[in-house]
Amino acid sequence: MAQSSAAAAVVSTPAAETERRLAKVSARDVNVYYGEKHALKHVDLDIRANEVTALIGPSGCGKSTFLRCINRMNDLIDIAQVNGSLTLDGDDIYDKKVDVVQLRARVGMVFQKPNPFPKSIYDNVGYGPRIHGMAKDQTELDEIVMTSLEKAGLLAEVKDRLDEPGTGLSGGQQQRLCIARAIAVSPEVILMDEPCSALDPIATAKVEELIDEPARELHHRHRHPLHAAGRPRIPAHRLLPPG
Numbered sequence: 001m002a003q004s005s006a007a008a009a010v011v012s013t014p015a016a017e018t019e020r021r022l023a024k025v026s027a028r029d030v031n032v033y034y035g036e037k038h039a040l041k042h043v044d045l046d047i048r049a050n051e052v053t054a055l056i057g058p059s060g061c062g063k064s065t066f067l068r069c070i071n072r073m074n075d076l077i078d079i080a081q082v083n084g085s086l087t088l089d090g091d092d093i094y095d096k097k098v099d100v101v102q103l104r105a106r107v108g109m110v111f112q113k114p115n116p117f118p119k120s121i122y123d124n125v126g127y128g129p130r131i132h133g134m135a136k137d138q139t140e141l142d143e144i145v146m147t148s149l150e151k152a153g154l155l156a157e158v159k160d161r162l163d164e165p166g167t168g169l170s171g172g173q174q175q176r177l178c179i180a181r182a183i184a185v186s187p188e189v190i191l192m193d194e195p196c197s198a199l200d201p202i203a204t205a206k207v208e209e210l211i212d213e214p215a216r217e218l219h220h221r222h223r224h225p226l227h228a229a230g231r232p233r234i235p236a237h238r239l240l241p242p243g
């Protein structure tokens with residue numbers, strides 16, 4: 001994967017600059033190529049903190065490609081090349097000094113297909129906090145694992161089988177395990193790439209409830225006058241049409 005600065009000039013208005021300053025994640029003139037294929041063209045997008053933002057677009061328009069830019073998963077694709085500016089809290093995500101492991105702890109990801117590690121249910125969730133030194137002892141690690149499973153709506157179903165392999169769970173349970181794994185390291189941003197597409201309606205409802213949960217928590221803590229009466233604000237950004 002290669003990255004270079006934007007070839008085209010970015011025209012920025014004062015309003016766009018304000019949006020950018022408020023943004024948790026900001027994209028300016030982002031282009032992605034897979035070899036000759038120009039998969040993402042001139043994407044400008046600001047994603048604010050403490051909100052759920054949905055990207056909607058037809059198959060092949062670049063939703064997954066864009067998400068993978070944010071935590072540099074495209075680095076793993078040899079032919080992928082990312083141009084333009086992508087920032088997290090104003091810092092360049094593609095700066096050479098960025099530690100990609102740390103970046104992915106800050107920006108977690110849940111994929112379309114559940115992909116638990118070939119480890120126990122406990123270790124799937126405890127692995128991240130352990131390698132990032134988030135728990136000073138076993139009691140603290142237990143606490144993180146249990147809280148994450150609880151938040152993912154899975155604890156009741158697995159609390160008596162934490163030593164069993166994560167891969168032995170049902171598809172919906174595996175996806176909730178992956179969500180527990182993602183939230184266990186307290187990421188600032190969670191990227192979810194169609195996490196419910198392989199799930200049945202009941203498992204989908206559980207995951208959707210979970211997606212709402214952090215926003216609802218914030219909503220109660222910092223009641224926003226415009227949204228105090230209803231659901232948390234869920235703005236939808238329409239992504240590009242194909243090409």
Ligand SMILES: Nc1ncnc2c1ncn2[C@@H]1O[C@H](COP(=O)(O)OP(=O)(O)OP(=O)(O)O)[C@@H](O)[C@H]1O
Nearest residue numbers: 034037039057058059060061062063064065066077
């Ligand atoms: N690893 C890759 N190598 C080559 N081309 C790729 C690669 N990944 C994606 N593409 C191409 O880039 C374009 C955008 O793909 P992407 O997977 O980001 O779309 P999407 O919007 O997520 O689609 P879907 O809704 O089907 O998941 C498509 O034309 C796709 O064929």
Ligand SMILES: [Mg+2]
Nearest residue numbers: 063064065193
């Ligand atoms: Mg996709």
